Amino acid sequence: MAIKLTKNELKAQKESLKMYRRYLPTLQLKKQQLQTEIRTIEIRAKEVRNQRDRLNEEFREWIAVFGEEDAFTPEMVQIREVKTSTGNIAGVSIPIFESALFDRADYDLYATPLWIDTAADRLERVLSLDLEARVLDEQVRLLQIELRTTTQRVNLFEKVKIPETRSNIKKITVYLGDQQVAAVVRGKISKKNLERAMEEAT
Secondary structure (H helix, E strand, O other), X not given: OOOOOOHHHHHHHHHHHHHHHHHHHHHHHHHHHHHHHHHHHHHHHHHHHHHHHHHHHHHHHHHHHHOOHHHOOHHHEEXXXXXXXXXXXXXXXXXXXXXXXXXXXXXXXXXXXXXXXXXXXXHXXXXXXXXXXXXXXXXXXXXXXXXXXXXXXXXXXXXXXXXXXXXXXXXXXXXXXXXXXXXXXHHHXXXXXXXXXXXXXX
16 A cells, blocks of 8 residues: 655554554453353363263163153253343353253053153253253354454554554655655755855856
């Protein structure tokens, strides 16, 4: 991009450089914060999934003990609602898992084993952990989008805008310096010509 080689442009370029240098540390800090938060949430999601898998395995083993595996089916518990609130990390709105509400299918209290209610409770717990993990995944997805944008801005400032502005400042400074030297030289030549003309006149 062509720039004007003027004092006003030099002033504008210096102000731009000052602004880039002021905002860059904030962007770098935001980038670090987002990276840290993403790692923390990913670890939490992994823990929640491990907990869900352990509970699910115990649940299967527990049902197998009764030897009536067909008595309980996953359809007996249905997700009615997932309750979330909104949080904020580094200016990004993220969902936060609060709880889940479930509906239970009607079943004959006399025809089904006594452990069915306990099995339904356990399944609700497994489903809750699964839903929490999904909300954590959504947090990571949203933060990664912001991290990409922030990284692009950091790179733009570090690799393009700051070097470009420094180069512009140098170019304008050299040009204005050359102009000043040329003006001084012209002034001296004019003075000598004037002196010579005065000598010739006398």
